[in-house]
Amino acid sequence: MIRKTRLYTPGPTPLLPAAQFAMAAADMHHRTPEFRALYQKVLAQLKIFVGTKNDVLLLSSSGTGAMEAAVTNLTSPGDKVLVLTAGKFGERWTGLVKAFGCEPDVVSAPYGQTFDIAQIRAALKPEHKAVFVQATETSTAVRHDIEAIARLLKDACSQALLVVDGITGLGTTHFDVDGWGIDVLIGGSQKAVMIPPGLAYLSVSDRAWAAMETSKNPRYYFDLRKERKNASKGESAYTPAVALIAGLGAALDYIAGQAGGDLEKGRIALVNNAQVNAAATRAGLVALGFRLFAPTAPAAAATAVAVPEGMDSSDMVKALKTRFALVAANGQGEMKGKLFRVAHLGFFDYLDTIALLGAMEHIAKDTLGLPVAYGQAVEAAQRVYAEAVKQ
Amino acid sequence: MIRKTRLYTPGPTPLLPAAQFAMAAADMHHRTPEFRALYQKVLAQLKIFVGTKNDVLLLSSSGTGAMEAAVTNLTSPGDKVLVLTAGKFGERWTGLVKAFGCEPDVVSAPYGQTFDIAQIRAALKPEHKAVFVQATETSTAVRHDIEAIARLLKDACSQALLVVDGITGLGTTHFDVDGWGIDVLIGGSQKAVMIPPGLAYLSVSDRAWAAMETSKNPRYYFDLRKERKNASKGESAYTPAVALIAGLGAALDYIAGQAGGDLEKGRIALVNNAQVNAAATRAGLVALGFRLFAPTAPAAAATAVAVPEGMDSSDMVKALKTRFALVAANGQGEMKGKLFRVAHLGFFDYLDTIALLGAMEHIAKDTLGLPVAYGQAVEAAQRVYAEAVKQ
Numbered sequence: 169m170i171r172k173t174r175l176y177t178p179g180p181t182p183l184l185p186a187a188q189f190a191m192a193a194a195d196m197h198h199r200t201p202e203f204r205a206l207y208q209k210v211l212a213q214l215k216i217f218v219g220t221k222n223d224v225l226l227l228s229s230s231g232t233g234a235m236e237a238a239v240t241n242l243t244s245p246g247d248k249v250l251v252l253t254a255g256k257f258g259e260r261w262t263g264l265v266k267a268f269g270c271e272p273d274v275v276s277a278p279y280g281q282t283f284d285i286a287q288i289r290a291a292l293k294p295e296h297k298a299v300f301v302q303a304t305e306t307s308t309a310v311r312h313d314i315e316a317i318a319r320l321l322k323d324a325c326s327q328a329l330l331v332v333d334g335i336t337g338l339g340t341t342h343f344d345v346d347g348w349g350i351d352v353l354i355g356g357s358q359k360a361v362m363i364p365p366g367l368a369y370l371s372v373s374d375r376a377w378a379a380m381e382t383s384k385n386p387r388y389y390f391d392l393r394k395e396r397k398n399a400s401k402g403e404s405a406y407t408p409a410v411a412l413i414a415g416l417g418a419a420l421d422y423i424a425g426q427a428g429g430d431l432e433k434g435r436i437a438l439v440n441n442a443q444v445n446a447a448a449t450r451a452g453l454v455a456l457g458f459r460l461f462a463p464t465a466p467a468a469a470a471t472a473v474a475v476p477e478g479m480d481s482s483d484m485v486k487a488l489k490t491r492f493a494l495v496a497a498n499g500q501g502e503m504k505g506k507l508f509r510v511a512h513l514g515f516f517d518y519l520d521t522i523a524l525l526g527a528m529e530h531i532a533k534d535t536l537g538l539p540v541a542y543g544q545a546v547e548a549a550q551r552v553y554a555e556a557v558k559q
Numbered sequence: 560m561i562r563k564t565r566l567y568t569p570g571p572t573p574l575l576p577a578a579q580f581a582m583a584a585a586d587m588h589h590r591t592p593e594f595r596a597l598y599q600k601v602l603a604q605l606k607i608f609v610g611t612k613n614d615v616l617l618l619s620s621s622g623t624g625a626m627e628a629a630v631t632n633l634t635s636p637g638d639k640v641l642v643l644t645a646g647k648f649g650e651r652w653t654g655l656v657k658a659f660g661c662e663p664d665v666v667s668a669p670y671g672q673t674f675d676i677a678q679i680r681a682a683l684k685p686e687h688k689a690v691f692v693q694a695t696e697t698s699t700a701v702r703h704d705i706e707a708i709a710r711l712l713k714d715a716c717s718q719a720l721l722v723v724d725g726i727t728g729l730g731t732t733h734f735d736v737d738g739w740g741i742d743v744l745i746g747g748s749q750k751a752v753m754i755p756p757g758l759a760y761l762s763v764s765d766r767a768w769a770a771m772e773t774s775k776n777p778r779y780y781f782d783l784r785k786e787r788k789n790a791s792k793g794e795s796a797y798t799p800a801v802a803l804i805a806g807l808g809a810a811l812d813y814i815a816g817q818a819g820g821d822l823e824k825g826r827i828a829l830v831n832n833a834q835v836n837a838a839a840t841r842a843g844l845v846a847l848g849f850r851l852f853a854p855t856a857p858a859a860a861a862t863a864v865a866v867p868e869g870m871d872s873s874d875m876v877k878a879l880k881t882r883f884a885l886v887a888a889n890g891q892g893e894m895k896g897k898l899f900r901v902a903h904l905g906f907f908d909y910l911d912t913i914a915l916l917g918a919m920e921h922i923a924k925d926t927l928g929l930p931v932a933y934g935q936a937v938e939a940a941q942r943v944y945a946e947a948v949k950q
Contacts, residue, residue: 169832169948170817170908192583426561441560492910517561519883522917523910526937534945542941543934546917550933554925557560 171493176524178306178336178470178497178511184362186422187415191363194414203410204402210413211399213420214369216431217361218338218353220345222371225395228409231335231356234368235264237390238300238331238352242376244384245269247297250328252283252317256307256500257333261300268385270297279503280472282312282465289320296328297379303337303353307500309472309509310462311341318348329376335359335368336469339435340442340513351376359469360438362422362515363415372396438514442468445512445521448552452525452545456532461507470511472499479536481508487535492527518553525549562884567915569697569727569861569888569902575753577813578806582754585805594801595793601804602790604811605760607822608752609729609744611736613762616786617807619800622726622747625759626655628781629691629722629743633767635775636660638688641719643674643708647698647891648724652691659776661688670894671863673703673856680711687719688770694728694744698891700863700900701853702732709739720767726750726759727860730826731833731904742767750860751829753813753906754806763787829905833859836903836912839943843916843936847923852898861902863890870927872899878926883918909944916940 175182196202207226214224227233243249247270251261254277265272275291277283292299299321304311314337318330329351334343338353339360345353350371357367372392380393389406398405420431427433446468450460453473461472475481481498485508488494497509510524525545532538532545566573587593598617605615618625634640638661642652645668656663666682668674683690690712695702705728709721720742725734729744730751736744741762748758763783771784780797789796811822818824837859841851844864852863866872872889876899879885888900901915916936923929923936 169828169835170906172906172908172910174910437560444560493908494910515561515563517563517884519563519565519885519914519918522937523914526913526917526941527910529941530945541938542945543938546913546937547932547934550917550920554921554933 173493173495174520174523175495176510177495178309178509178513179356180358180365181360181362181511181514182516183364184419184422184515187363187419190418191411191415194411196410198408198410199403206414206417207399207404207408208402210417210420213417213431217420217423217435218345218355218369218371219343219432219435220353220371222345222373223396223399224369224371225392225399226404226408226413227368227370227390227395228366228404228406229368229390230365231333231354231368232260233390234354234356234370235260235333237387237392238354238370239264239268239270240385240387240390241392242298242329242331242352242379242383243268243270244382246271248273248293248295250275250292250296250299252288252299252301252312254282254308254310254312255279255302255305257302257305261333265300279308280310280462282310285313285316285320288317289324292320292324292326292328294327296326298329298331300331301333303332303334303341303343304467304469306336306470307503308462309467309470311465311467314343314350315348318350322349329379336467336513339438340467340469342439345371349373357412357416360442360514361416362419363412366409366412367416439468441517442512444553444556445516445518446471447556448518448521448549449510449512449524451552452521452549453528455548456528456540456545457538469513470509472507472509474507480505484508484531487531488527491530491535494524494527521549522546564884564886565911565914566886567901568886569700569900569904570747571749571756572751572753572902572905573907574755575810575813575906578754578810581809582802582806585802587801589799589801590794597805597808598795598799599793601808601811604808604822608811608814608826609736609746609760609762610734610823610826611744611762613736613764614787614790615760615762616783616790617795617799617804618759618761618781618786619757619795619797620759620781621756622724622745622759623651624781625745625747625761626651626724628778628783629745629761630655630659630661631776631778631781632783633689633720633722633743633770633774634659634661635773637662639664639684639686641666641683641687641690643679643690643692643703645673645699645701645703646670646693646696648693648696652724656691670699671701671853673701676704676707676711679708680715683711683715683717683719685718687717689720689722691722692724694723694725694732694734695858695860697727697861698894699853700858700861701856702858703856705734705741706739709741713740720770727858727904730829731858731860733830736762740764748803748807751833751905752807753810754803757800757803758807830859832908833903835944835947836907836909837862838947839909839912839940840901840903840915842943843912843940844919846939847919847931847936848929860904861900863898863900865898871896875899875922878922879918882921882926885915885918912940913937
């Protein structure tokens with residue numbers, strides 16, 4: 169039987185057809201008025217999408233490139249920094265700051281959990297130059313409370329810059345970048361903005377620009393001051409990923425179009441879409457008897473599902489692929505085999521959720537022989553959805 | 560919330576991405592070796608897809624163009640013909656043969672039913688030059704028994720050519736074109752072959768070619784003998800829809816690819832795919848309390864659902880569109896308002912069926928207030944699917 173390939177991975181996420189068409193048509197040179205008009209339009213849209221008055225810059229790199237840019241532009245070797253880590257992407261911050269000579273203090277939460285704010289308060293020192301954290305930790309599908317962390321820094325009169333990896337957080341959770349005081353907020357193209365990997369974007373506060381005047385880490389490709397100077401003329405410092413930028417513009421048009429052309433409202437609708445689909449998915453999976461890996465602080469970007477003792481989540485991922493061409497993500501690192509993850513960020517709709525749960529019911533009943541009934545997960549999800557759209 | 564547009568209409572059907580890409584790339588002139596290679600490849604593939612040793616020709620027109628070609632190439636004004644009609648497309652045969660001066664006898668079945676073979680036997684006269692019929696009547700989602708009709712003609716030693724509109728039948732039901740003796744079998748591009756409208760194809764038997772030597776109806780664009788002559792050189796008589804032909808080639812490659820590159824087996828798998836999805840859909844809709852419009856001879860191409868007395872199927876079609884961006888088809892002509900139709904032909908998979916039924920449950924329960932439970936239709940479909948894939 170026909171099996172359509174369906175990505176449910178938390179990046180890359182399903183591509184928006186309108187963005188695919190825009191990418192296919194993006195046959196232009198990047199030092200032309202045509203490109204400058206596109207680039208300026210997309211940068212202006214990104215400011216609204218991120219929801220900030222700060223500069224927003226685009227980099228032709230993966231999200232990790234923008235994470236590196238935050239480190240190299242804002243710190244100097246020997247700087248004390250605070251890293252908050254609760255998964256593989258938190259650990260990436262630790263690796264990055266060490267690679268560039270910083271001395272990190274680390275506050276950890278166990279995989280599947282978020283931070284105890286009191287623990288962060290206790291670890292924060294006046295000499296910390298920056299705090300690095302994820303908005304949502306994609307490896308465990310946990311949401312961290314960025315608002316509370318930002319408030320903590322303010323209340324402590326900390327000089328530390330707040331650097332947030334929002335790669336899967338943007339478009340799936342609410343941010344008040346300027347109100348809370350997020351100095352750098354990082355996004356990636358293959359997430360809520362519905363296009364392939366290859367672009368990162370980040371907002372940069374005035375405090376962060378000021379810090380760059382004295383930071384001494386080496387940087388060239390990711391030199392944000394140079395990037396800002398070029399952006400002001402409608403260009404990128406180096407050859408940009410032109411087709412992806414055209415696709416990003418089309419995707420942001422689509423997101424705005426979901427709210428009558430208002431991109432700010434469209435972003436709010438996109439976050440709501442992820443939240444409702446995530447809640448419906450969680451309800452469905454719990455109805456099937458699965459255990460959520462992150463029950464207390466679940467992200468709307470993705471849901472992580474712990475498989476029962478004695479079962480290997482790789483088998484689940486494989487069964488979904490083989491039987492339904494449905495691509496889920498396994499656990500990363502030492503979580504491999506213990507959990508699998510399905511995404512809700514970007515171009516997912518409610519009928520995708522229904523299809524996922526219908527497939528999961530077959531895996532649970534036919535493949536794993538669990539004592540479940542067909543329709544059980546779908547029914548639980550439908551109740552959540554019906555309640556959500558009633559409001 | 561995001562609502563992906565999902566076509567469930569019995570043509571146009573969902574587009575195969577690989578065919579879309581091939582169409583976008585089809586930048587070639589049609590009097591070149593490059594095009595001739597493509598055209599010859601596609602014509603050869605179509606012979607396998609139709610399953611015949613007869614010639615198969617392509618026309619740049621909708622399916623109705625090929626229906627007209629069958630009439631004008633095979634008949635002369637004043638000819639007696641037999642039309643078998645059980646819906647809007649059967650009625651199209653009557654309109655066509657009359658437009659070209661034929662004198663039709665008509666055997667009708669009520670909408671939602673198929674023919675009584677004894678009635679056809681009684682109506683068949685030795686002077687009938689041709690019999691015109693649908694393999695599946697798309698307006699009512701009924702499947703006719705072409706094998707039985709072909710056998711009847713053979714048993715009666717009829718001279719009549721058997722002309723079958725297989726526009727939604729090809730790829731959803733089995734044909735033995737040469738074994739049964741189908742003289743003309745017609746297909747359309749926007750159906751099981753997963754590309755947009757604009758191409759028709761038809762197989763032509765030796766008996767049909769012979770009949771063209773004496774038929775006197777006027778034809779020019781649809782002159783099949785001219786088309787055959789050009790096809791033998793790898794060209795079309797007039798400017799062909801090049802991009803659609805490239806898309807058709809890619810779609811036939813995909814269908815073959817579903818069975819390890821064997822197009823004949825791929826066609827059988829495609830028919831099975833439609834049949835299983837149709838059976839699952841029927842089970843789901845019946846579980847929801849809906850009445851099938853064609854319970855005795857349901858097509859696998861599409862399912863027609865009768866709405867209860869006092870309800871207008873237009874409201875159902877509208878609710879599916881508004882709530883889920885799911886495009887179903889209303890009844891045609893006097894059936895408008897009384898039934899709606901959902902398709903299974905071409906690029907549909909089982910998770911599409913699950914999504915459709917999940918949406919239908921919301922319409923039934925939330926919108927129409929019917930006494931149904933969430934998961935009820937999905938569960939019934941899942942049983943059918945699990946049984947089918949077990950075999």
